[in-house]
Amino acid sequence: MTTWMRCYWDEEDTWFYFEVAPEGWVIRQVELEGPELTPVAAASLAEWQRARDAGHLDEYDSRFGITAELPISEWEGHDPEQLTSKEFEEVWGPARRQIASWAS
Template structure:
């Protein structure tokens, strides 16, 4: 079952929003700076896998510079992280669309 949740990374003042698949891997991830609510990443596992399988390392590097890097571990224990909470699919989708719009323009 897909889950959507957020956690807060205090050391970096970042809100991390995840769409996790039924095995607990990040399918999509958005990071938003707490200070100014500006998105700093919006990465998708599907896009990363497509680039890995159909492009070269340079293309993957460009993607990561523009959209950031996706979490590379199972997201177990997120409930124990600071300010962790489940969010709705709609809330995640709104954040995703806005982050991709902003990062797409600036990237």
């Protein structure tokens, strides 16, 4: 079952929001930095894979970032807060639009 969660890393003052596939791989990820919660990444694994296959990986990475490279079962030192799909989408949509508008 797909799950949604968020974690806070205080060393970077960053909130990480994750949509996680049943196998534990992150399929979408948002990163919000600082007190203003500025979006710095809003990446989709499926889009990343398509960009890689099309030879546009650098462009995608610089625009939207990347998703976590390890499945969550291999993460250490995180204390995730479970979210609903709706809560994740309320962060994903605005972050994605803001990042896309900067690159236009």
